[in-house]
Amino acid sequence: MLLAIDVGNSNTVMALYKPAAEGVAPEVIADWRITTADRRTVDEYGIVMRSLFADKGLGLDVVTGIVIASVVPPIDATLRRVCETSFRVRPLFIEPGVKTGLPVLTDNPGEVGADRIVNCVAAYDRFRAPCIVVDMGTATTFDVVSAKGEFLGGAIAPGLGIAAEALFTKAARLPRVEVKKPGKVIGTGTVDNLQIGLYYGYIGLVDGILERMLAEMPPDTKTVGTGGLAKLIAGGSKYIEFVDDRLTMTGLRIIWERNLERSRRRV
Numbered sequence: 001m002l003l004a005i006d007v008g009n010s011n012t013v014m015a016l017y018k019p020a021a022e023g024v025a026p027e028v029i030a031d032w033r034i035t036t037a038d039r040r041t042v043d044e045y046g047i048v049m050r051s052l053f054a055d056k057g058l059g060l061d062v063v064t065g066i067v068i069a070s071v072v073p074p075i076d077a078t079l080r081r082v083c084e085t086s087f088r089v090r091p092l093f094i095e096p097g098v099k100t101g102l103p104v105l106t107d108n109p110g111e112v113g114a115d116r117i118v119n120c121v122a123a124y125d126r127f128r129a130p131c132i133v134v135d136m137g138t139a140t141t142f143d144v145v146s147a148k149g150e151f152l153g154g155a156i157a158p159g160l161g162i163a164a165e166a167l168f169t170k171a172a173r174l175p176r177v178e179v180k181k182p183g184k185v186i187g188t189g190t191v192d193n194l195q196i197g198l199y200y201g202y203i204g205l206v207d208g209i210l211e212r213m214l215a216e217m218p219p220d221t222k223t224v225g226t227g228g229l230a231k232l233i234a235g236g237s238k239y240i241e242f243v244d245d246r247l248t249m250t251g252l253r254i255i256w257e258r259n260l261e262r263s264r265r266r267v
Helices: 042-055 073-087 114-127 160-170 190-214 230-234 247-258
Strands: 002-007 011-018 027-035 065-070 131-136 139-145 151-158 222-226
Touching (some): 002 073, 002 247, 011 247, 027 042, 065 114, 065 247, 114 131, 114 139, 114 222, 114 247, 131 190, 131 230, 131 247, 139 190, 151 160, 151 190, 160 190, 190 230, 222 230
Antiparallel strands (some): 011 027, 139 151
16 A cells, blocks of 8 residues: 655645555545654654554555655654654655656756645646646645646745734734634624634735736636645635645655656565
8 A cells, every 4th residue: 555645844644545446546545644743753753653553453564655745854864764664665755856747847946845746746637737736734835837737836925824823922912713714804803803814814815826826827727725724715715716635645646656666665
């Protein structure tokens, strides 16, 4: 089975894929979300992995391939060692030299985060059309793919969580609130004032950037949201057409399949 791992700044998401018949997409049989902790040791990660798999009634030996996208470089060496010692598998990291099938037409392709590449691979594989991916995580990234399947560039903005945390930290009298869709736009109390500002302010950011990007793209451009806040924000967005919670996992699987000879490596 294939274990796909997406290491983000705040969370690490994993999905276990069961092999499928030729022409059929593999099925996710288990998935997990844990806190990204760059101070965990190899032994600690091994304990975490064994516990997660055991909770699903699985042993680590079911894993025959591992693919990883990481935006937290300090953790990479530890994860590599965990894969080799706990799973007995050499992982495939999404990095320069890996076959993605996605030409990167930016000033410095090496600067583009692995998660952004992975998302675009999955989006283009799904739509076969120009598309814009909005990933709403610690940062909010906007990634643009051409009709030919080329990564053209994009934009990076603060995530909603970062914006909210800055507000709560710097303004001592403002309480922490749950981010959710408010029932009105003119608030009458501090809590709903904050919820309105955070929710509609973030939608304004997302839609404002998308509107300008779409003006430079062909009319058949698709827009897809992913990340923890995608469903919440897409419900109020004028421009996000699709939401795909597993976009990153799908992209990791596709890239692994494109690098099979390199990927199937036991220690």
